[in-house]
Amino acid sequence: MGEPERNDGLPGMAESYWVATSPETGFPPLDGDGRVDVTVIGGGIAGITTAFLLKRAGLTVALLDADRIVKGATGYTTAKITSLHRLIYRDLIDRDLIDRDLIDRFGSTKARQYADANQAGIEMIASLVREYNIPCSFKRKPAYTYAESEDSRDLVAAEVDAARSLHLPAAFVDDVPLPGRTYGAVILENQAQFHPRNYLLLLAGHLPGEGSYIFEMTRALGIEELDDGVRVRTDRGLLSSDYAVLATHYPIYDRPGSYFARMRASRSYALGIRIDEPFPEGIFINADGPVHSWRSQPAASDSELVIVTGEAHGTGKVTDTRAHYRRLDEYARSVYPERIVDYHWSAQDYITADRVPYIGPLAEGHNRVFVATGFGKWGMAAGTAAGMILADLIRGRASPWAEVFDPARFGEQPEYPGWVQKSLQSVGGTIEVNASWFDREVATIPPREGKVIETDGQKVAVYRDGHATLHTLDPTCMHMACTVAWNNAEKSWDCPCHGSRYDAYGRVIGSPTVKDLAGKEVVRR
Known part of the structure; x- marks a missing residue:
């Protein structure tokens, strides 16, 4: 009984471009019991960054992945490294934009923490690329959130004001260098893009040794919290450590029973296409309505792959998922009539109740188990920031951004259904x-x-x-x-x-x- 063939009748290779154009890994599985200072569960950008920073600080770390590292959400991202997350800052600042009975908005102080953390994530990636000379096509690009209607133009203008009030170098521009009619955009300069697997595989290569490990094909099954540490039970043995980090997209260990009610899963779709003209300089996403996101990527033989994403829906809420690829293809054709589809893939993301990730102790009273989840399709800068925050917290140091991401911010926890x-x-x-x-x-x-x-x-x-x-x-x-x-x-x-x-x-x-x-x-x- 093997894996089912992907016979979906869609154009292009049924694979993420990042996975298709990067080397396979072959780290061993866990073989028996062991002990390290910190066990990190999940081999995406948040998990690898956390493990890397902890080892660099002198701790021993075991990184676990149920499959091969960087083949989960991070391997299927659009890989935009940006602090401009569609229209986020006007919502974070303005308490009247959402039902106050559902969540408590953040205000300008915490919104500034959100912005600063993401900007720091960008600069951390840039610094590591320089320091380790990582060949991952890292390139600075301006990020645009553009209006597709006059109504959206007002939303974009409000986002500019909100972002600037948080000291982000945002500006409003009338001209957006995309084909088709637009009505202005918020632009944030000096953002970036990269090849996420090439970046993370090189970082991961620095983990094994000196008491630290990567264990692939090792599924974490549960966590036991002790007075002086934690034990992670896997299908290959037990790992004991002082702390554990859950960077598994959705926490596999939800002891307080709270995360099931505080996040929703969303799938979205991507096409890697070739067009007959140079793609504009920048990374782009529309401001309102169904998401349309664009970026380009240097490809083989000095060519260029254009990545267009959209067609999001709740996971498991749609059975004819092929229709979403077809509609995305129709949209891409409406913008670039002459195009060839080389790749198609889909991704799953978790979106929190207030659109801000959960980064920090799992819950009140669970201070040896930490979590990083709910990145809401913006996990490159924020996932890197999560590694920085968790590395500080585990080492007993204060983080200037921890407060806004604190998973305990909702207070009372819902009961786990009996x-x-x-x-x-x-x-x-x-x-x-x-x-x-x-x-x-x-x-x-x-x-x-x-x-x-x-x-x-x-x-x-x-x-x-x-x-x-x-x-x-x-x-x-x-x-x-x-x-x-x-x-x-x-x-x-x-x-x-x-x-x-x-x-x-x-x-x-x-x-x-x-x-x-x-x-x-x-x-x-």
């Missing part, structure tokens, strides 16, 4: 079906496609592989007992509640779940 554990204890087993009805239902499933079908109040997830063999699973997500949905572009089962993802055969490919889907036997009558 029915979840009971539901998970009853997964799997058998389901009785009417034979003729079942045959009719599964006859509609083409090869390499899946579907959740229901009879007498019971559900079964069915996947037909390339040999026409049916594989039946319990569609109950092993995180919090929601029902997964089929994703026809990625050939995966996706959870609409918290973003857990499984391959076509039910094996975990994305947290917060750490357990595979249970099998479900179909008994025909």
Whole structure:
């Protein structure tokens, strides 16, 4: 039983450009028990930066990844390194722009911390690229958030005022160097872009040795908090340490039971295209409505790849995900009629209730377990800042930006639903079906496609592989007992509640779940 073939009928290679154009890694799995000063779980930009800075400060670190490093969210990003996050600063400052009963807005002091942290993240990346001579196509670029209508123009003008009040060097410009009609933009100079895997793989190469390690193909299953440290239980052994960092996109350990109610998972889509003209100088995103994001990337033989992204939706809320690629392609064609699609890929991000990441102690009273999550599609500068903040906090040093990102900022924690554990204890087993009805239902499933079908109040997830063999699973997500949905572009089962993802055969490919889907036997009558 192998991985399902990606036969999605879409143009271009079904792969992230960053993954396709960077070397594979081969770090060993954990083999037995061990001890380090800090265990970092998650091999993306937040995890690797945290581990790198801690080791450079003299601590021993073990970095764990359930797969290969930089093949999660960071490997599927657009890789814009910027503090200009669409329209963020006017919202952070103005308490009247959102329901006060839902969240407490931040005001100018904390908004300044947010801006300063992201600017510091940019400069940290630039500094490490220079210091270690990292060949990652790092380049300074102006960032634009542009208006596509007169109404959006007012929003953009307000963002300029808000950003400037926080001492960001923002300006309003009437002319945006993109094809098509625009109505002005906020511009922030001296932002950047890079090849994220080439950058992070070189940083990661400095981790192993002197008591520090990278363990790939090692899934963290849980954390036990002790008076004098933590124990991380994995499928390969136990790691003991003074502290643990959860940089797993969504925390795999949610002991307070709060994160499930404070973040939502979102998928978005990207195309790597070639056009017959030079791409404008800059990185771009529209201000309002469905997201349209643009940047270019130097490619092989002095050519240029243009990356366009958009078509976001809640994870697991859409089954015909191929349609989102097609609509994104139609939009790209409307801007650049002459284009060739070389790559297509999708990414998953978590968005917090107030659009600000959670970086710091997991929760009040959990000061040996730290978290970095909820970057809301802006994880390059903010993920680097997260590494800087966590490295300071773990070393007992104050961080000038920690307050705005504090995960405890919401106060009272929601209760973990009591029915979840009971539901998970009853997964799997058998389901009785009417034979003729079942045959009719599964006859509609083409090869390499899946579907959740229901009879007498019971559900079964069915996947037909390339040999026409049916594989039946319990569609109950092993995180919090929601029902997964089929994703026809990625050939995966996706959870609409918290973003857990499984391959076509039910094996975990994305947290917060750490357990595979249970099998479900179909008994025909």
